[in-house]
Amino acid sequence: MSLRVALDGPRIGVCSTIARMSPLEFTAASFAIAVSAGLVGSLLGVGGGIIIVPGLTLLLGVDAHLAIGASMVGVVATSSGAAAAYVRDGLANLRLAMLLEVATVAGALVGALLANQVSNRALLIVFSALLVYSSAAMFITQIRAKSDKPAPDDPLARKLRIEGAYFDQSTQKLVQYRATRTWFGLIASLVAGLISGLLGVGGGIIKVPVMHLAMRLPIKVSTATSNLMMGVTAATGAAVFFSQGRVAPLIAAPVAAGVLIGATLGARFLPRIQSQWVRVGFTILMIAVATKMVLESTR
């Protein structure tokens, strides 16, 4: 499994022994990747796709389209698995979710249809760009101090009544909020949907920063709303991929099962870690993976 093999070996995966894997070993390996994705997803608040797609394509040499199709199923599993436990949290803003979802689903439709026209190489390159963006977004959302100035009035937000309130368990206070820059939110949702449909990720990595930083929604509301939307968006992409015959049962099975288990275990036993060091480590990993992806796709 040396770097030499990876750089000038056969195109199939990192290691030539992968090509000699048995179906059972492949299933077990995919399952392990999916469980990790579910666990890390719970830990860091990301969707599983950002781990599943690189894991399947780089480590196991799976065709990018099929990996993305399977990953989309995994994202639905993340969203519904969590929702099955926490539907009534009162944090997600349902009106905002459905409003933005119109744009996101439209974007996902276009993205998924586009994905099937595009080569493995192009998908990997775009995915690396997403990884680099995600590394930055992961920090900017945290570091950027929330401005104390009240959100500027947005007539569209008022007309569409996307303000809301929630009861914060940690401060035991009712928090009321307003939204702003609705148009920007809609456009960003369209882009997030496109990315989701094209690359099989949840899209939360775009939506959460936009909702929190641009639309000035509380972080808890942004995260919960994004998780709610993630399932619908991924279901759209998965349906397109399914219709085009790009959901392979051999991959989708261990991914779906693994993510469900990982997400359930993570939600139950792992507290959401805010540690900067975990995020630093994950960011370094993402950049390393992005580099590997670019290398792999330019061979």
Added chain:
Amino acid sequence: MSDTPHATPANRNLEDTVGRILRLGVIVSFSLVVLGTVVWFLSPTDHPTASTLAIIMQHDAPPTNTIAPPDQPTVAPAPQPAQVIEPAHFPNSITAILRDALTLRGPALVMLGILVLVSTPVIRVVASIILFAIQRDYVYTLTTTLVLILLAASLFLGKAV
């Protein structure tokens, strides 16, 4: 699901029902996927082989977008012995999947489980439509119905393009 701090009993019931449906859907989906995988691997004639793996691996050819005929069997076809291998087309017909699942074919059970999983978000959307309708919020009933229409379109657009 309710974004107002004081949910009415009607909303609560709906949310509880949705939560229960989602939980059921996830459990059914998981069971089908696991059962299907076990049946598939244990099958004396149809179990996954090296060629099953070969058709999901990366290869050099760019993808084509020929759509398989609607009645193709759910077990993926063997790869052609040509130099250029197209990405194989996996099960994409709901009727074929249902038919094969009833005869307990592994891949079909797996695909059925996947279909159940992918339909769980649809349940949340439908529940939202009902919730908005109960609240007489017509703008959002329409908006959410639009989301549902787009979701339905995804099943058809994939086949058309």
